[in-house]
Amino acid sequence: MRRPPHWAQAAGSLLIALAIAAVAIAVVTAHFGPTASAELEAREERMEQRLEFREERREQREEAAEERAESGGNSGPG
Amino acid sequence: MEHLIEDLTRGNVTEVKVVLASVVMALALYQPLLAAVAYGRVRLRLLEADPASWTHRAVGGTILVLTVLVAVACLSFYEFEDGGAHAVFGIALLAVLALKVLVVRMGGGLSRLLPYLGVLLLGLFTATWLSSAGDFLGVG
Numbered sequence: 001m002r003r004p005p006h007w008a009q010a011a012g013s014l015l016i017a018l019a020i021a022a023v024a025i026a027v028v029t030a031h032f033g034p035t036a037s038a039e040l041e042a043r044e045e046r047m048e049q050r051l052e053f054r055e056e057r058r059e060q061r062e063e064a065a066e067e068r069a070e071s072g073g074n075s076g077p078g
Numbered sequence: 079m080e081h082l083i084e085d086l087t088r089g090n091v092t093e094v095k096v097v098l099a100s101v102v103m104a105l106a107l108y109q110p111l112l113a114a115v116a117y118g119r120v121r122l123r124l125l126e127a128d129p130a131s132w133t134h135r136a137v138g139g140t141i142l143v144l145t146v147l148v149a150v151a152c153l154s155f156y157e158f159e160d161g162g163a164h165a166v167f168g169i170a171l172l173a174v175l176a177l178k179v180l181v182v183r184m185g186g187g188l189s190r191l192l193p194y195l196g197v198l199l200l201g202l203f204t205a206t207w208l209s210s211a212g213d214f215l216g217v218g
Contacts, residue, residue: 009129017108017137024104028097031215041089 079154087151092214095151099211102144105137106203112137113196135182145175152210164209171202 003009087094114120115130149172178195181188208217 013133024101028100
């Protein structure tokens with residue numbers, strides 16, 4: 001059987017090296033899962049937004065209750 | 079330097095370091111096969127000594143660059159605070175790597191040392207990886 005030319009042999013062995021590197025990256029990255037800090041930061045941001053929204057609604061409810069109490073106080077005997 | 083590395087890795091310094099170190103480790107395991115073909119110890123139908131030798135050098139150059147990057151990230155970000163066996167293996171690895179580059183450049187009679195330095199390097203790569211990235215991945 002005739003051997004392939006040297007450049008083809010070198011290219012083939014380099015391709016194997018690239019495949020080895022790609023497999024290593026895939027295996028290690030899969031091992032990390034969604035623990036990358038970018039993902040964690042996004043999660044934290046979503047949670048902060050949710051908390052802020054809740055806080056705003058709570059403040060609005062409190063203000064509304066105060067207004068009701070004030071208006072109720074004015075209409076009473078005095 | 080610490081901020082530059084944190085910016086480049088977008089805060090994932092450990093993860094990027096583990097990925098790069100694992101790529102280096104995987105490529106380091108491929109090197110003995112290429113060296114064995116280059117020295118004529120193993121004969122393959124599809125790969126002769128000259129192309130194997132060329133690829134061994136090309137992959138070795140890549141390993142060198144990646145190792146220096148990982149070492150810079152390691153030293154500037156973590157310094158020696160975790161120290162221990164990993165720091166000892168890492169320093170020995172860099173020293174033997176530098177020695178091997180020197181021997182390759184000088185050539186001559188010193189070239190006889192290359193297979194021994196190669197085996198020593200593979201052992202140090204394995205020990206350094208196991209004591210850090212392997213440990214992180216639950217292998218070490």
